[in-house]
Amino acid sequence: MRYQGREVDVEGRVRLVMESALTARDRVGVQDFVLLENYNSEAGLHREPPETLQRKPHLCNEASFPHMFQNISACVVRHISVCSNVLAQTYIGSVLVSVNPYKELEIYSKQQMERYRGVSFYEISPHIYALSDNTYRAMRTERKDQCILISGESGAGKTEASKKILLYYAVTCPTNDHMAALGDRLLQSNPVLEAFGNAKTLRNDNSSRFGKYMDVQFDFRGAPVGGHILNYLLGEITCGASEPRREELPHLLSASGWRGRQPAQHTGPGKKPSELPVSSQGELSQTQLCQ
Numbered sequence: 001m002r003y004q005g006r007e008v009d010v011e012g013r014v015r016l017v018m019e020s021a022l023t024a025r026d027r028v029g030v031q032d033f034v035l036l037e038n039y040n041s042e043a044g045l046h047r048e049p050p051e052t053l054q055r056k057p058h059l060c061n062e063a064s065f066p067h068m069f070q071n072i073s074a075c076v077v078r079h080i081s082v083c084s085n086v087l088a089q090t091y092i093g094s095v096l097v098s099v100n101p102y103k104e105l106e107i108y109s110k111q112q113m114e115r116y117r118g119v120s121f122y123e124i125s126p127h128i129y130a131l132s133d134n135t136y137r138a139m140r141t142e143r144k145d146q147c148i149l150i151s152g153e154s155g156a157g158k159t160e161a162s163k164k165i166l167l168y169y170a171v172t173c174p175t176n177d178h179m180a181a182l183g184d185r186l187l188q189s190n191p192v193l194e195a196f197g198n199a200k201t202l203r204n205d206n207s208s209r210f211g212k213y214m215d216v217q218f219d220f221r222g223a224p225v226g227g228h229i230l231n232y233l234l235g236e237i238t239c240g241a242s243e244p245r246r247e248e249l250p251h252l253l254s255a256s257g258w259r260g261r262q263p264a265q266h267t268g269p270g271k272k273p274s275e276l277p278v279s280s281q282g283e284l285s286q287t288q289l290c291q
């Protein structure tokens, strides 16, 4: 069988040479490629000492260390743990895997944005800016809507990741004063949404109770011209188990100056915020939450 000009072996699995696969995988999908590889052995995981990877984080992708991908799941765990002090991010194919570092890393600066601007996806170390930039360029060159799906368990860093993406577009896209204000508005809407939609849980002090659909529209020059954020209810895992939290919302609305129905109408017995389980558990005051 010939595949993209190369002889390939089709005995249950397709064998492609890793180095030449960078072109091929753009067309067939990286995940296909990785899954078709023989990764029964974990031996490859131990071929490169962790110190080497820490010194050269840009080499931490499957193109540079094909043998590391013999056992993909074990590799990902080791790979991220080795690199987490440096990047906390890696690729599985075209999927960016990011771990929550639980500390501020110096990797989200404006210099980093410039570094990833216009650079091919696998050319430099894995980063959420690489994903943002790639998506943006695909939208411009293919002239098709693009979508970034962010998924993970509670506290994984989804909200933070979405903010980083918005920040990247706000800073790097062509803009004028009016559009800069738009980028700012999208970013500034987050604290407001979090004030109304977030609460402390066992896993995350700032857990979102709503899924978010963020839509950013660009004009033909690639400048952001509009956008909206749609909140939707996630269901029982987030809301049902914490029924009393609903009582907190009217108080937040009231504190923010909202002129709608007053808290007493919602809370029935007319409890004060300090008497509500959720409002009283956190360390922030009600006023701070609304800031």
Ligand SMILES: Nc1ncnc2c1ncn2[C@@H]1O[C@H](COP(=O)(O)OP(=O)(O)OP(=O)(O)O)[C@@H](O)[C@H]1O
Pocket (backbone or CB within 6 Å): 100, 101, 102, 103, 104, 105, 152, 153, 154, 155, 156, 157, 158, 159, 160, 161, 204, 206, 207, 208, 209
């Ligand atoms: N890239 C990051 N750098 C530094 N800290 C982070 C990063 N990502 C997440 N965190 C920390 O972890 C906390 C939880 O992250 P976040 O709220 O984004 O999780 P989540 O996946 O949206 O959780 P939930 O589904 O419960 O809303 C943040 O408040 C922040 O302190």
